[in-house]
Amino acid sequence: MSPRLTPFATPLVALAIALLAGCVALPxxxxxxxxxxxxxxxxxxxxxxxxxxxxxxxxxxxxxxxxxxxxxxxxxxxxxxxxxxxxxxxxxxxxxxxxxxxxxxxxxxxxxxxxxxxxxxxxxxxxxxxxxxxxxxxxxxxxxxxxxxxxxxxxxxxxxxxxxxxxxxxxxxxxxxxxxxxxxxxxxxxxxxxxxxxxxxxxxxxxxxxxxxxxxxxxxxxxxxxxxxxxxxxxxxxxxxxxxxxxxxxxxxxxxxxxxxxxxxxxxxxxxxxxxxxxxxxxxxxxxxxxxxxxxxxxxxxxxxxxxxxxxxxxxxxxxxxxxxxxxxxxxxxxxxxxxxxxxxxxxxxxxxxxxxxxxxxxxxxxxxxxxxxxxxxxxxxxxxQQAHEAAITYVNTPIGSSTLRMSSYFADEGNMTALAPINAAQADYVRTELPRLHPELADVPVLSAAAAFRTGFGGPDDYTDVAAGPLTLRSAADLYFYPNTLSAVKTDGAGLKAWLEKSAQRFNRIDPAKAGEQALINSHYTGYNFDQIQGGIHYVIDVSKAVGQRITTLTWQGKPVTSDQPFIVVTNNYRASGGGHFPGLDGNNIVLAAPDGTREILVQWLERQKTIGIKNLEPTSWQFAPLKTRGPVVFTGASGKQGVAHDAGLDNIRQLKDHGDGTVTYAIDLSR
Missing domain, CATH: 3.60.21.10 (Metallo-dependent phosphatases)
Structure with missing residues (x-):
């Protein structure tokens, strides 16, 4: 028979049990x-x-x-x-x-x-x-x-x-x-x-x-x-x-x-x-x-x-x-x-x-x-x-048009601008419409557009933009433009444009043509979202054998050399225009248009107006590497199994070298071609 506990004893026993369990501290x-x-x-x-x-x-x-x-x-x-x-x-x-x-x-x-x-x-x-x-x-x-x-x-x-x-x-x-x-x-x-x-x-x-x-x-x-x-x-x-x-x-x-x-x-x-x-x-x-x-x-x-x-x-x-x-x-x-x-x-x-x-x-x-x-x-x-998650999925599946080409950032650092060209086209179109209303005196100034690939593998082999040919949805636009930036436009000149491009070219390491061993193309300390690629009738050449600040060897607009005092409007995002990334000449003081609209929303509206986009809607890649013959291979890391994407984009100078077994591979790029 169990001993009978008095009302006074019951809390004492409970306290003792709690103490043994470590749940209660003594005074x-x-x-x-x-x-x-x-x-x-x-x-x-x-x-x-x-x-x-x-x-x-x-x-x-x-x-x-x-x-x-x-x-x-x-x-x-x-x-x-x-x-x-x-x-x-x-x-x-x-x-x-x-x-x-x-x-x-x-x-x-x-x-x-x-x-x-x-x-x-x-x-x-x-x-x-x-x-x-x-x-x-x-x-x-x-x-x-x-x-x-x-x-x-x-x-x-x-x-x-x-x-x-x-x-x-x-x-x-x-x-x-x-x-x-x-x-x-x-x-x-x-x-x-x-x-x-x-x-x-x-x-x-x-x-x-x-x-x-x-x-x-x-x-x-x-x-x-x-x-x-x-x-x-x-x-x-x-x-x-x-x-x-x-x-x-x-x-x-x-x-x-x-x-x-x-x-x-x-x-x-x-x-x-x-x-x-x-x-x-x-x-x-x-x-x-x-x-x-x-x-x-x-x-x-x-x-x-x-x-x-x-x-x-x-x-x-x-x-x-x-x-x-x-x-x-x-x-x-x-x-x-x-x-x-x-x-x-x-x-x-x-x-x-x-x-x-x-x-x-x-x-x-x-x-x-x-x-x-x-x-x-x-x-x-x-x-x-769960409810918010399912609503978000429904939202990103809203159709907005179609595409006849694959738009990806797998080789954005090497010259495939398919994921950037739609952004540049949408940004430039917006500013060419809106700027003359605010600044009629700037109506005849050439409008260029700058965009950077936000997803270039930093987060792993799946961290790339990749929009397949076919139907486009809001999800496609969110993939193309990852951040909720707003659009800004700045006034600059030829010297400022060249300085902008020189800063962007820091994305690449300096390559020594005489070196026999492997050399990494990408400067891992310079983030991909700071590699602005500019379009709008310009063409430029990046020579990675030269020192930082001396790499833009050719810069033309509509086939003619850009002069240092030649005026331009460059469309970008509020982050860059206000000093983000510490680009020369960009500190917020030369903004001529600060749109209330988000860049992603501007992109969505442009895609809806185009209905179907393809090569005819997009400006071709605006830059190239200066031809450079190297003794050893120039390499970079990317997602595995994507050499066909490079080939389809016209980058026949890229080949896969080594599979790392984790979804990434080493690619070699022949800069002489």
């Missing part, structure tokens, strides 16, 4: 934490998810196991099972960057009472905080204030308390032009109870107060000028840290975590620096640094050799730091060890390190095995966004 366990105590805390980070909630490619209309927040969620759950003490933060570029995001922002905007799909997914995982990246501002301040649940005292801002994420967003370096106050809280304190151990090995549960402060890239004022000019101001990252860290430190948090949507750059600091993480790490008082924006991983080989950076253990100027990839492909983890000394927690740097955990293994030669080894999707995420 003396939650008091002052003794010196000599030790704790391990894992700081988990996502960044640059870009609203890729599901493992799905909306351009190809098929699942894609290599990305998706639903798989990052699995890594988060595994990390929490591994570490008893965790904090979870997001470093920004969260709400924009996928068809799903555009659908919820532009096509059928969510209401004040509706939470964005990406935030619903993140709330399911229980975040402790985050910050705003540059792409948070792409849809305007009213949308941003609404979907983050943050009333903003700015022109056009949302003043209601709408549905937003269930975690705090902090941002210290963007201020309202009305009152000078930050548009988000610059900092806040997150409190957690953590498990620690005393010197004698006793387990205790104690509170941990973590201060967080956030920063976004200052160049947002250039990149999103049409959304931000006159409404907000921005300060440098270091200046904002010096301004608000003392306030945060006055609250005596146990740790301070800086959440920066930015990477690492050791160039001389300026308040406009895009990737100021190296300098932010030098501001006293920061215990851990979360990075983003660069779409790469830290710790990682890209940062090996950088001054005062440990690219293996994950330290920047002796501050533990991490940057966890992009599109939901990775989870950043800082494993902090804390020692209690003189009444405060101190980071044990010798036993602390960072790592980036991918959802799929890297470096595997067997693409099939690699795919099978990807972590599974967390089953709790997809049902939260």
């Amino acid at each position: 003396w366990q939650t008091g002052k934490t003794p010196d000599g105590a030790r704790a391990k805390v894992a700081i988990l980070e996502t960044t640059d998810v870009h609203a890729n909630v599901l493992s799905y490619d909306y351009y190809k209309l098929k699942p894609d196991d290599s990305l998706g927040y639903e798989r990052t969620a699995t890594l988060i759950r595994r990390a929490r099972a591994e570490f008893p003490n965790t904090l979870l933060f997001d470093s920004g570029d969260t709400i924009q960057g996928s068809v799903l995001a555009d659908y919820q922002a532009l096509v059928k905007p969510v209401g004040c009472d509706q939470e964005l799909a990406i935030y619903r997914a993140m709330d399911a995982m229980g975040y402790d905080g985050g910050t705003a990246g540059n792409h948070e501002f792409n849809y305007g301040l009213r949308f941003l204030s609404q979907v983050t649940g943050t009333p903003m005292n700015v022109d056009g801002g949302h003043t209601d308390h709408c549905a937003g994420p269930h975690f705090p967003l902090v941002l210290a370096n963007v201020y309202s032009a009305r009152d000078g106050a930050p548009i988000f809280k610059p900092w806040t304190i997150v409190s957690k109870n953590i498990e620690a151990y005393t010197e004698d090995g006793s387990r205790i549960r104690v509170p941990l107060r973590v201060g967080i402060i956030g920063f976004t890239p200052p160049p947002i004022m250039d990149w999103d000028k049409q959304n931000l000019a006159g409404k907000v101001s921005v300060s440098g990252v270091v200046e904002a840290a010096h301004k608000y860290l003392p306030e945060l430190q006055a609250q005596h948090p146990d740790l301070i975590v800086a959440i920066l949507h930015g990477g690492l750059d050791t160039s001389p600091y300026t308040p406009q620096m895009e990737n100021a993480g190296w300098y932010l790490a030098g501001v006293p008082g920061i215990d851990a640094l979360l990075l983003g924006h660069s779409h790469t991983e830290f710790p990682g080989p890209r940062y090996a050799g950088m001054k005062d950076v440990d690219a293996h253990r994950g330290f920047v100027r002796n501050v533990p730091a991490v940057m966890g990839g992009f599109f939901g492909r990775d989870l950043g983890v800082i494993q902090l060890v804390l020692n209690r000394q003189q009444g405060r927690w101190v980071v044990d740097l010798d036993n602390t390190h960072s790592e980036v955990r991918p959802i799929c293994p890297r470096g595997s030669a067997d693409a099939v095995a690699k795919k099978l080894a990807c972590v599974p999707a967390d089953p709790a995420i997809a049902p939260l966004v």
